[in-house]
Amino acid sequence: MLRHDLPQDVVVEILSRLPVKSLMRFNCVHKSWYALMRSHHFITKHHKFATSNNLGRGVLFKYRSSKGHLCVSLLSNDTLEVSRDVDLLSLFPDKIDYLPCIYGPCNGIFLLQGLYKMGDNAEDLVLWNPATRETKVLPEIKRGCRYNSGKHLDCKFGLGIDPNTNDYKVVRIVDCHGCRQQPQFEVYNLSTDSWRVIDRSPSKLYNIHSSRFPSYLNGFHHWKAAEVYMKARGKGWMFPEHGPTRMFIVSFDMSNEVFLETPLPTVPCALGSLKKDIAVINDSVSLIVGYRGTRNLRNGWFDIWVMSSEIGVERTWTKKFKVEGSGLEFADRLLEIREDGLVILHKIDGSMAVYDRKTQELRKFAKYGNHCYECLAVTYTETLAFMNGGGNISE
Template sequence: MEIENNKKRKTKNHDEVVTLPPELIEKILLPLPLKSLIRFRCVSKQWFSMISDSHFTKSHFDLASNTNDNMLLYFPPDKSVARCVDVEGSIHHDYAVQIPETYEHYSLRVMGSCRGFILLINCVNGTHFVVWNPTTGFHATVSYPSPLLRGDMYRPHQLWVGIGYDKSSDDYLVVAGWRDPFKTSKHRWDFFSVRNNCWKEIETRGFHSNFLITCNSGVFYNGAIHWLAVRTDGEGGRVIVAFDLEGKNLSILSLPPVLHGGGTPMLKLFGGYLGISYMSWQTWRNELWVLKEYKVESTWTKLNNYIPLDDTFTPMCLTKSNECVGRRNINMLTKFGERGKLLESKVIECDSHIIMTMFEKTLLTLPRNKREDDH
């Protein structure tokens, strides 16, 4: 009798665990780190559905916005997989990620990243953009805004693209600008709304097209997408062209004056700020500048403590521990501490045309568009 009662108590306790209300399970799962959630998606269909739900992933992202891991992704030539590196840990611990797009040698391009999504394009025979979350493998295609951009019509510096998130409408936008192939002085800008599933032309009245975009890939920061450009109105000098996703308008930001006397800069995020890295012609080494207060040009600040005295090093990011990770001597991935102290170095499979990008590790999904909701 006692054995039978113990069995009943065990069965009852087991049933109580299994029948926990979904709301309580969600509260238990939400504070957990992303690595645990990825594993827990395999527990059951119910947990997989819950953890993959857009409401859950958005709530988890908002809770972990300051602790999300920064990941470095690089694409070896002619491979079907990319390599992913957690820069907050050891750069030696990388792993393979399946690429959702078939591409030929050097034809794949990364056009931007935002909240865990990476925007890809096949610039040779492509017919669409690919929005991809490397963490979950989720991907979706976005058609080109114009037939003129397909096939052989694509040329470097004729198309500049970026992806961003509009918090006011909970929507992701793919923004594309290009020069008219028949009127090279004329620019056209369009944006694609994931939620509305359509392209719309951006009104550029009052915004002069007296610049040439020199960086095709846009950098999302502070609710806007940014591209590097050169003025063509006789004044010369480099500037940043910014598209505000909520206001749907274009503006120009100035760069530090010293950058006008150096090599071609690269626009990236460094330590949570919009930043520039470039080769100084005076010191023949890369320098870092960050914009401490957005749109206040006087707050451009030079960061020297993290860059080694090495003209072959190209910085990619600053970690949460103020370490600098980047590429060195073409085929080396390296991490430096303060004052340029070498911490780690790793040989990677690449060449001079290697593609590298940074992204946040998230479980986010794209919002459902209106066409899907209608069904």
């Protein structure tokens, strides 16, 4: 009755405000609705409405159980209670042994990396939409003979969207440890379902580190990087040489497919170790710096620095705020700084906790396995984007 009694533009407005779960059921109402929900215009409209109104949000939580098993759950954005558990290992075409990283989200899409043997070069990559439960297995890339010699390969990834074509892209940086060869840079396009090797690589002296936090924003994916001085020792082998290390951010332009550098701010040093990582917080590229207390070495705090908006030019960094208070420890794993001012932490006793920056109150509410470096929590907004023949989503 809705389809016949209301004008088409009104129907589109109503449907664009519904959750993805409902829209997936409405696929069977009529062929016109099926086509509408796969159109680029409707997917974009639906996602923009959900993003601007804080609707359709969930939290992906990855952790190790007390028995050492990998567990992934989707949590309610409001209560952080488990809404459903996900067997990510079943999303791969074959049984994998290790899931080292989950990249994203990028407009509701995640990139999963699965290894068939820890330390081996055999891997599978899967794009996953948790809202529609759709997956896309990426094709295997055929590398040159220089990467088929059995040497250990270190791969870094980035997931983003080309804002000019609205196409999802995956960037893979392949580095051969201990050899003279420059890293290889590969780009996957969802629209063509194929990989390409690009020759616009940054300096071969880069040592690039993947972030634990979402690090894509407005057409750029960001990594923390350092300039490494290498010295040849023996035939074909290179080893790090002591010297000054320049720290910066490497940003990949998804449209022009070039790398840009941005210097990191000079942060004050304090007693104890410093932990640094980059993240996108409240639509800004940020630097998270963790400190250990000077009197009580168990205590800790985090400084958050925010970068000005223009990429690749002389930048200004501003220390935006500090996360500190009773109950925070240096060993705490910071999982996410949310837009509502709450900070999600994984405590050393394995419990999940929420810290309110406004009241400086810490509240433990659940225990999920053991405290470990693999723990991950990230908020995402549901999307209708289809990866197997459907419309992609613009920004």
